[in-house]
Amino acid sequence: MTVIARALPALIGGLLLAAFPLVGGAFYVDLAATIMILAIFALSLELLVGHTGLVSFGHAAFFGVAAYATVLLSSKTVPPSVLWLLPAAMLVAAACALAVGALSLRTRGIYFIMVTLAFAQMAYYVFHDTRLGGGSDGIYLYVKPALAIGGVTLLDLDARLPFYYATLFALCLTYGFLLLVARSRFGHALAGIRANEQRMRAAGFATYPYKLAAFTLGGALAGVAGFLYAVKDGFVNPEILAWSQSGTVLLMVILGGVGSFRGAVIGALAFVLLKELFQSEAVFGGFTRHWQLMLGLVIIAAVALMPQGIVGLSAQWRARRRARPDVVHAD
Amino acid sequence: MPTDVLLRANEITRRFGGLKAVDNVSLDVARGEVHALIGTNGAGKSTLVNVLAGELAPTSGRVELLGHDVTQWSQPRRARAGLGRTYQRTTIFPRFTVLENCRLAAQARHQRPVALLDAAAACATTLALAHDALARAGIDALAGRMAGSLAHGQKRQLEIAMCLATAPQMLLLDEPLAGMGPEESTRMIELLAALKPGHGMLLVEHDMDAVFRIADRITVMVDGAVLATGAPQDVRDNQDVQTAYLGEALSG
């Protein structure tokens, strides 16, 4: 496939998203913005899970820490500038990821999953039990940030449309950046670590620094999503750090298809749509109170029946038709 | 005759609880030499190789590589210093192309992790090293194929190529002929023989024909300890070795 042909779906997706506010009402624009924020969150985890083979069940911690940092670092009177607030939030998330990663990456496999989960739970308790972030009640963002240069306000994130396009821009940048990483030597080394870490060590790669760098980078990108989340709703509470949030983003990655950045975005979209469906009273009436039951069943079915995710469906179908093992190309 | 010793094992012992998997083993490998390591299953050969490679720490003893004491060195560090190894169970990357398998291995000596803007697939240095290694292993024609789709013998050749791509001086080869038919074995033996100049090789093998064809020295291990070591004919004639390992099938 030529470069243009492979980039076409992403380009079309981007254009559709850009054109969306022209046709969608306020509710749907907000929903689309939420999906894009979750897509950035899922992309950041895909770098870890799909690309490096690090199954982290505590990724919500970095998302949440950045969201809280956004609120806590903002002044209550003057719109803070995006130019320093966003990098600050990312830095906080990256620092946490560095600390957690340095310890967690001393373990492997199932230990790693459990340890990342435990550290995320620790972060949850820090925000839930202390006065740092208003405890279990959460805290509000009083004034939303803006992008202003030389006294001229270029972008006021308090308004719906500017925020939407800023989020779209962030999504495109994140996606493009991750594609760059994947094709770089660093990215190829990560892919090798995922495929067979022992082999990489035998060749001469010190794998711990690579994994730690990937983990920190993933945390920083989750911080972008956390920043946008805090700005969008103007409110954060400890539930965004709950382990169910980590489970949700992991689900998005596997739903879309592990090993594919496209898959992370599609997985975020699929998850939000499923959630909207299960919570829709028009379809399920009073049973929507127990929407998590349906979600749980869908998760089990999706993982069992679609191991390669939505992105891998066509390959899975083709393989079944030809009844021979499918060869998956390195993405 | 001046010998350029590449690898030296000095009284290596490795315990697992009460069991001595490797018992006070000493050997060395010089440049241009194939030193074969033979013994029955469970004799401790793989454990010794893992200790030499750096995947396992010895309970006592020293490992010297190119004159340096590398006992405390991690495996990646030893690899970058010139120690390559292959595995008994094929450890190629099945989902990458044959070329990428070697290119990635070569990248270990040319890592440049911060250069995020450069495409790895366009890296001239590693591509050249990869093609060179593939050519020496005789599988350059398969460069574009998916590694997982190769036949078993070709995969073993790729395993060697990946080892060569890191430009090692000392090679640890763990049963490179495992699972190969006679034609493939002959090809592999020729490959190894061609590698002799400039490299030292420690060859763990069960295929006695191959061993006696290319080995310059043989060490026999039994129950973790060295039973005999020396030139192939001397080892073959050694009474202890014959009773303990080779049996009557090979005498004469």
Next chain:
Amino acid sequence: MTLATFLVQCLNAIQYGLLLFLVASGLTLIFGIMGVINLAHGSFYMIGAYMAYALAPWAAAHLGGGFFTALLIGLVLSVVLGYLLEWLFVSYLYEREHLQQVLMTYGLILVFEELRSLLFGDDVHGVAAPGWLAGTIPLGELMTYPVYRLFMSGVCLVVALGMWGVIARTRVGMAIRAGATNREMVQSLGIDIRMLYRLVFAAGMALAVLAGMIAAPVSSVYPGMGNQVLIICFVVVVIGGIGSIRGALVAALLVGFVDTFGKVFFPQAAGVLVYLLMAAVLLWRPEGLFRQA
């Protein structure tokens, strides 16, 4: 802190630790033998608690028994449930990657939580301890200690001893010690591996259910109780080393003490201390204190 208060806290720490051990041992057993990480293990604890809540009055009304009858029925039910669950669900997880196991069992948690919500609602419920265990014993001149908590510790100790007996002295125990890496050896002992897996899973589930049942009078019965226990159990398993029952016991008691005394001396940091302990162990021994060779 007076001696009596210290003693009370020690007893609390031991009781909490032993209870954690009961749950964690099931988790580590299932992973050690079958290589399956089961996030829904905490849900089994919750199922146990809700069983105690639901079965006690039913047993009292229909069978004339009380708490202990409910306990017995609950255990039998859990073994049956565990058997069925392994057969219909868990057996499909064996060859899968950890990521898939984690997500599928996560989906199971959601299913169990909502079923609980459907059947029992979302309120907090209390469960009464059996009458003859509801008293207290004196400790020193001023303090007393609930008999029921001593009973809990006692049950856990008995189960721990029973587990040791089975693992150290029976053929099944030998198979368990051989672990997942020695399937051929297990089969050569004449043991059907599928049946072994089914029994181990049922036993693991029963351990968690038992823990939930005996804990119910003390902790009450509430939504989300399973998840809290699960994560602490992960900490126990990480500290103790996965697959090691001995490690689970030592680690569980360690966690019990750190948590109990942590709450006394550092009430604000109480929730966080256990994780700091885990972080310290990771710095020193990443594979746990008693890792399997």
